[in-house]
Amino acid sequence: MRCPTNVDRLKFSLVIFAIAITAIYPGRAAAFCGFYVGKADASLHNHSSKVVIVRHDEKTVLSIMSDYQGDLSQFAMVVPVPVVLTREQIHIGDVEVFKHLDAYSAPRLVEYDDPSPCPMMFPRAEAGAGAAMPFGAQSSVSSSAKALGVEIKARFTVGEYDIVILSASQSDGLETWLVENGYRIPKGAAAALEPYIRDGMKFFVAKVNLKAQTKLGLNYLRPIQFAFESSKFMLPIRLGMLNASGPQELTVYTLTENGRVETTNYRTVRMPTGISIPNYVRDDFDNVYSAIFTHQAKINDMNAVFTEYTWNMGWCDPCAAPPLSRDELRELGVFWLGDPNPTQPFGAPPAFGYSQMAPTQVILTRLHLRYSPATFPEDLMFQETNDAQNFQTRYVLHRAWSGSPEVCPAATTYLHDLDQRRAKRAQNLADLTGWDLNEIMRRAGLNPSLKPRPWWQGLWN
Amino acid sequence: MVLLGSIIAAGAWRYDVGVGLTQIALTVASAILAQLFFDRLAGQRSRSIRSPLVTSLSISILLRATSLWMYPAVAVAAIGSKYIIRVRGKHLFNPSCFGVIFALSLFPGVWVSPGQWGAGVAIAGWIVAAGAIVTARAASADISASFVVLYSAGLTARVLWYGQRWAVLIHQMSNGALLLFAFFMLSDPKTIPDSRRGRTVHAAAVAAIALILQFWLYANNALLWALFLAAPAVTIWNARWPAPQFTWNSEGENECAVQQM
Numbered sequence: 001m002r003c004p005t006n007v008d009r010l011k012f013s014l015v016i017f018a019i020a021i022t023a024i025y026p027g028r029a030a031a032f033c034g035f036y037v038g039k040a041d042a043s044l045h046n047h048s049s050k051v052v053i054v055r056h057d058e059k060t061v062l063s064i065m066s067d068y069q070g071d072l073s074q075f076a077m078v079v080p081v082p083v084v085l086t087r088e089q090i091h092i093g094d095v096e097v098f099k100h101l102d103a104y105s106a107p108r109l110v111e112y113d114d115p116s117p118c119p120m121m122f123p124r125a126e127a128g129a130g131a132a133m134p135f136g137a138q139s140s141v142s143s144s145a146k147a148l149g150v151e152i153k154a155r156f157t158v159g160e161y162d163i164v165i166l167s168a169s170q171s172d173g174l175e176t177w178l179v180e181n182g183y184r185i186p187k188g189a190a191a192a193l194e195p196y197i198r199d200g201m202k203f204f205v206a207k208v209n210l211k212a213q214t215k216l217g218l219n220y221l222r223p224i225q226f227a228f229e230s231s232k233f234m235l236p237i238r239l240g241m242l243n244a245s246g247p248q249e250l251t252v253y254t255l256t257e258n259g260r261v262e263t264t265n266y267r268t269v270r271m272p273t274g275i276s277i278p279n280y281v282r283d284d285f286d287n288v289y290s291a292i293f294t295h296q297a298k299i300n301d302m303n304a305v306f307t308e309y310t311w312n313m314g315w316c317d318p319c320a321a322p323p324l325s326r327d328e329l330r331e332l333g334v335f336w337l338g339d340p341n342p343t344q345p346f347g348a349p350p351a352f353g354y355s356q357m358a359p360t361q362v363i364l365t366r367l368h369l370r371y372s373p374a375t376f377p378e379d380l381m382f383q384e385t386n387d388a389q390n391f392q393t394r395y396v397l398h399r400a401w402s403g404s405p406e407v408c409p410a411a412t413t414y415l416h417d418l419d420q421r422r423a424k425r426a427q428n429l430a431d432l433t434g435w436d437l438n439e440i441m442r443r444a445g446l447n448p449s450l451k452p453r454p455w456w457q458g459l460w461n
Numbered sequence: 462m463v464l465l466g467s468i469i470a471a472g473a474w475r476y477d478v479g480v481g482l483t484q485i486a487l488t489v490a491s492a493i494l495a496q497l498f499f500d501r502l503a504g505q506r507s508r509s510i511r512s513p514l515v516t517s518l519s520i521s522i523l524l525r526a527t528s529l530w531m532y533p534a535v536a537v538a539a540i541g542s543k544y545i546i547r548v549r550g551k552h553l554f555n556p557s558c559f560g561v562i563f564a565l566s567l568f569p570g571v572w573v574s575p576g577q578w579g580a581g582v583a584i585a586g587w588i589v590a591a592g593a594i595v596t597a598r599a600a601s602a603d604i605s606a607s608f609v610v611l612y613s614a615g616l617t618a619r620v621l622w623y624g625q626r627w628a629v630l631i632h633q634m635s636n637g638a639l640l641l642f643a644f645f646m647l648s649d650p651k652t653i654p655d656s657r658r659g660r661t662v663h664a665a666a667v668a669a670i671a672l673i674l675q676f677w678l679y680a681n682n683a684l685l686w687a688l689f690l691a692a693p694a695v696t697i698w699n700a701r702w703p704a705p706q707f708t709w710n711s712e713g714e715n716e717c718a719v720q721q722m
Contacts, residue, residue: 171624194624231679264576264681265636377628383681385572387527 048249049240050098054333055233056257061333063093063225072208072221078239079204080196082230084153084165092159093223097328101253103321105309105366107271107393109285110318114401117414148173153202159222160213166203192238225333235380237371252367255334259385260310261365265378269304271296271393277429278422278444279397288433293368295434302375309366310391334362363388424452484532485521491533492517495540503544513540519557519646527570535560548696555652555688562689565682573682575638603657605648607664615672642684652692655706659698666691
């Protein structure tokens with residue numbers, strides 16, 4: 001064997017580097033992702049979807065909700081699914097359970113009273129609550145004659161939805177079929193459908209049955225759930241950008257038995273948590289959190305998936321909402337719970353004495369991402385890890401101690417340092433959101449010239 | 462070595478990979494101690510600590526565990542495999558690969574996070590460049606290069622077959638875990654075939670198994686399992702195409718030292 005010379009090494013490095021560079025600079029292909037195919041010119045912007053994935057072994061229950069707020073007759077949902085689904089594998093979910101799951105796992109604010117700086121007084125803590133997020137809806141498609149390799153595998157009505165399960169042998173045929181049936185498909189639809197067809201996937205197409213909808217007396221669309229078995233633990237997101245007018249927002253809640261879920265083909269990053277921020281955020285937390293998320297997505301190159309919450313469904317601390325009950329978990333598709341009987345193999349006693357509590361062997365992971373074709377070219381691939389450590393996104397407010405400086409000598413120091421601590425919290429918020437520090441200082445009622453004191457100041461006196 | 466260390470540092474601080482200093486220290490220390498122990502047991506003169514250092518750093522980078530004690534346990538298993546699982550006087554498995562597979566199969570609370578390295582332009586270019594230099598020095602650059610070429614050919618064929626966008630290929634190729642595997646793990650000079658032809662065949666086998674596991678069987682950690690599964694065949698390639706065997710040089714000055722079989 002010949003030892004490589006320096007020249008060899010340099011050559012090799014350059015060749016490899018060249019491969020890397022060529023591989024790294026993509027042509028920015030236009031594409032789309034998501035779940036909806038619109039009909040006509042309705043406002044079909046699909047900004048935010050919520051998906052619940054319940055998975056154990058290879059059994060999966062997928063539930064989809066979106067924030068579609070337009071004309072129900074103008075909308076359709078197309079989802080690639082790995083197998084032909086039968087009527088029994090489809091269920092219409094309860095919106096309230098989804099809202100509960102969302103509220104339970106939402107990023108939260110907690111507020112603590114500063115302890116008295118004087119001895120013999122004990123701190124008292126209390127928790128605030130996170131806010132629930134809005135929910136959305138979906139909608140409509142029809143069928144026509146079999147053409148161009150499109151086969152209607154099944155057709156049924158479930159709740160307010162008319163559902164068709166299609167298989168297709170070519171993407172042009174599927175696109176034509178959808179167009180002939182009155183669906184306005186954005187340009188490039190065939191190209192986006194093609195990989196799914198090649199992969200042998202089927203298509204779940206749902207539209208709203210207006211009569212059924214009227215009969216049910218609902219003015220929103222309920223989540224659609226499918227149960228199937230597949231070795232692929234993934235979520236197709238590419239069709240979702242069909243009608244997207246900008247980056248899409250997606251929250252994925254996974255319910256698994258052993259550990260948290262993460263993406264294997266994108267970086268999964270924990271949201272910054274446990275950080276003290278100014279008290280004025282209390283009344284504006286939704287906007288502030290939205291700004292924090294936007295900034296964090298940006299500094300992570302817009303291609304990271306954020307973990308907002310991972311918790312054993314048996315409890316919470318602090319609770320933004322009580323944990324889901326066993327019935328609610330079953331409604332979401334958690335199938336391994338069996339009977340509500342304490343002799344369950346995984347029926348460890350519930351923590352904190354909630355009545356009708358969930359068993360402890362359900363781990364909820366809440367993942368949040370903002371995606372566009374350029375930043376998320378591939379569908380999301382997941383894995384369940386063995387990491388069952390709890391995590392929550394939580395920001396902290398501090399209510400100042402309001403005693404008098406005369407109570408004890410330490411009280412004087414405490415009050416003296418108060419503004420410094422407030423300035424630090426303002427700086428924290430600026431770091432989290434990318435907002436202007438002076439503006440935060442102003443809103444927090446602090447003098448913008450106040451800067452956090454250097455660490456050594458006051459070290460010796 | 463320095464580069465491997467830098468990757469850990471960059472990973473821990475810039476990319477929040479979850480690598481802790483205590484964990485690294487525990488893994489490294491136990492790997493080195495295990496090596497000294499097994500050397501003494503086998504009646505051998507203690508050799509360079511470079512090999513256990515590479516092994517333990519690789520384990521630190523790849524493996525995630527809920528409990529710290531798993532790292533030293535895995536490190537000891539990895540080093541032990543070099544002394545226990547031997548064919549024709551040569552250890553069969555890449556120790557870090559064996560360690561990780563061993564842990565995934567037997568320990569609760571461990572996992573590998575392949576996505577944690579992200580797909581950033583900087584990290585890909587950086588790891589590749591760094592890896593290229595390291596492997597070129599270790600005289601096993603050709604296996605990394607063959608693997609990257611063959612594996613990317615497989616990915617390209619897949620993108621063409623599915624009619625996917627090229628961005629998908631770019632995304633898959635710029636995965637830090639893939640590059641780390643190709644340039645720091647697969648290239649371990651002690652467990653790859655001695656001849657250049659053997660190495661190419663081995664690279665092809667690993668690439669093929671990895672592609673099948675990942676895209677056909679949808680298995681997690683396909684690269685690691687592919688290397689693990691392809692390892693036994695290395696003895697066949699070595700028997701068929703004999704060549705001088707690599708050895709870690711204890712003085713550590715000439716990494717290119719070879720020893721006649």
